Amino acid sequence: MTSGARTSGRLGVALAVVIFAACLLASLALGPVSLSPLKLAHYLMAGPGGSAPGSIIFWQIRLPRVLLAFLVGAALSVAGVILQDLFLNPLTDPYVTGVSSGAALGATFGIVLHLAALPWMTILALIGGFATLAVVWIAARRRGKIDIYVLLLAGVTISYLVTAVIAVLMIRAGEDMDAIVYWLLGSFSGRSWPEVKVALFALPFMIVPLFFAKEMDILLQGEKRALELGVDVERAKRVLLVTAAVLTAVAVSVSGIIGFVGLVVPHIVRLLVGPSHMRLVPIALLGGAALMGIADLLSRTMLAPAEIPVGVVTTFVGAPLFVYLLRRGRA
Amino acid sequence: MSTTRSRRGLAAIILLSVLIAAVLGALALSGCGSSSASAGEASPDAFASSGPVTVTDDSGATVTLAQPAQKVVSLAPADTEIAYAIGGGSKMVGGTSYDDYPAEARSLPKVGDFASPSVEKIVALQPDLVLAAGGIQAGLRSKLEKLGMQVFVVDPTTYDGVMADITRLGQLMGLEAPATKVVGDMTRAKATVQARVATLDRPATFIEVYSKPLMTAGGKTFIDDLVTLAGGSNIGTQAGDGFPNFSSEVLVKDNPAVYVAMAGAQSSPGAIAERPGYSGLAAVKDGKVFVLDDDLIARPGPRLAQGLEQLAAMIHPEASPAP
């Protein structure tokens, strides 16, 4: 395998931006209701106030939904990169830390207590996510250091525990059980600007890993080697774990649990442009956003006006792509 | 990730997950609505109050009792309502945790929730007849039948189907006369509504079963039948049968004149009107956004008649008596 076969860094970023833009355009232009590009441009110029159905659809339903899908896809992908490279385990996804199940538990409480109005649901989900992170964090602390291995086990264990608690709540919830089930099932349906505002909160956290790109590269050799080369490993772990947790909690709180993207996009991007984080993080960000956008586009268009759960589509889109790249063979 | 073996192993795992996801996806796509079976028929030799009874239920199975049921357990709130409505309250020995109508039903011994009823508790009550809904698991049904109980499934897809179920249950419980009366009331309600709306236009109507994700009642559901009977045109059928997710964009495009949300979705007309994209809907502009108690249109029982009347009043207020 020669290095020439790998897309070079600059080319990679450029390509990613192009793909990102194309997917963004497609997501905005296509949908169950077709909007011609001319109309699209017109609506964009005219601004959000318009009363034509097309304008309403564009400004109130499609645009925020697409932005949300892109933000969530980006957040989950960056979280996936961070966690895969901290745990040095290719099967890691953003949900292993238990944050997602904690967020789900928070949302479940919200539903059961009839606090389903948006700010409450998000707040409870975020509280739930951080509460589980705190539990898992404390469990993993050994002599002032975070034992990544223990963190992984604790996260998975807490996930199972919390899922069981949610199941109990569901059974006792009676008629609210449906609401809980639907919330857990990841979806962008019915989401609009309020959710986008929450998701924007994750944007600065997506940039954080870029400030630790060198440290993350060195950490690929293991924590001990990184210490020997001068990296303040504990500090890097703390910052990166919290970042991944925020990204995951925010994503889950606005759109439920959507699998596969956070696991597979980092691998796909690594196969294409290599593991160096200055390239990997921004391209995974763009790639995850684009993938989630396309997945949502397909989920709302393929069987319109019915919608397919977006988690199913991400798997159907991402898995073949991933297998193809694996077979093409990259070290 | 650098060895061929780990790469292949990973590929194998991905393929397996895709397969499982495909299966799950297919199941999810088939919707969560009840699959309707062919409507059953009343057996010609069903006697009035004694002697053997045989009916076919909504799942197509034959239900036979040597004599009308004396002890009945219900596994669905709708079935409980029907049983009480036809006067069978004294025969009820057990119900679910969700039974809330009529009030007496709340004091029935509970056999668990409909998702996972306790077989032991059911057996302990020694019923001869168990009333179930469409989603009952095959394993549970055969277990109950092996233990000597008969299971009657109520899973209608139309208003008429509900009435047929009420009739059949009347036979099974030896309460034909009261059942006939209930059915008669329902028939009259239906006829009245139909008469009112017969000559009127059919406004585009949307039934919201759930808000996030947006979910509606599609074809082959009795809710859909109610909308048609009430003089509306259910736009949800475009999305298929059962209870599919519905695109908000198509909602805006189709611009329903009437928007009815089920109360379980925790909505109010004001909140609904403020949802993104809803401001342009005819239903919102004309103030025709309503919230309906789901028990009146989601439970296949006698109160469906009330649901029908309320629905008609929402869709065609001009033809309905003042509230």
Next chain:
Amino acid sequence: MAGERELTSAATGELPKAASPALLSVRELAFAYDERPVLRRISFDLQAGEFVGIVGPNGSGKSTLLDLVDGVLRPSAGEVCVNGKPTREYRRRDMAREVALVPQHFTLEFDLSVREVVEMGAYCRGKDAHSGGDAELTLARLGVAALVERRFTELSGGEKQLVVLAQALMQRAQLLLLDEPASALDVSHQLRLFDLLQQLNRDGLTVLCILHDLNLAIHYFDKLLVLSDGEVAAFGPPDEVLRPEIVEAVYGVRAYLHKHAGRTYLTFSPRLRGERLGRVHLVCGGGTGAGLMRELVDAGYDVSAGVLNALDTDEETGSELGLSMAVEAPFSPVGDEAHAHNLELMRAADVVMVTAVPVSHGNERNIRAALEAAAAGTPVWAVRGVLDNDFTGVTAELEPAGARLFADEAGVLAALRERARRASLTQP
């Protein structure tokens, strides 16, 4: 702080020497993993510019010591100071600028180029790092500039080791620690590596290196730190520190010091405990006995020899192996004293072996001694070749006296093994 030299007065005419704290100072260092102690009371200093090796058996705590010097581990007791400051007071980045470590094992399963891996070493330099050509220069210095664009995961074990060394050199630290850097290398690369380290040392790099090959240790290092069971067994120049007694005490094997072509080197033989195999006396000389001496010593026998002339190669071998010998002055025939000693040695032996040594008037008394031993009942085994090189005819008496003759040394050894086997069977 140890190592401070006293200021000398200008009055004596010498330039005042600056007080120079040791680059590395280890004081009463102890370390335990949970309850298990690994290092006890380690104390030593390392001055800037020294080239020191660490040797010791497996499990003696060598790698742990390096981790403590590098600050990756905290001492359970005692102190490690680098440039006068305890390691625990260093921030990681600052520590990496002072001390670089080349580990024995390293893992990287990601697809990075050699250049990227080497450049990671410059991280601790922060803004000082002049990246770009540095990686190539460093690799060139190690003789592997050609690897710079290769994928790290595709390299051989030895190549990887050199790349990691390059990575460590990029830190530009004063002190370089190495943990068995030659373990993955073949012999030529081993020697190249140590030559290279020597060169780096001459250019100013202080080196502390764990290695397991004692002969390389003797040859390359100014000082050796011998660790045994978590403690310092010895610290000093190799000649003092790797004396056979110390090696035996530390490693539990028998060691023999040899000098050849101006170089010292050690050889080893496993020490058998408890078994008394017996004693063999060798009549040899002129190099005919050296092979047997070593074989018998390795097999665990007590060996004596005689009479040998001083300066005879067999005598030199015997003396290196520490054998009891009857010795005569160089080039002299066997005298009475030597002969008597020889007889004594033969009496104490279980078997007398005679090699194909050329027999002349100078050493014919050795054969006579063997005949006496045979008469006394001691088995005498001779290699047939001794009959052919006999200028005196005395060897003709061996066979009639009851000596067994063998075609070659292998035959003699086989007979010895057989004897030992039978002896072990009849033992209670």
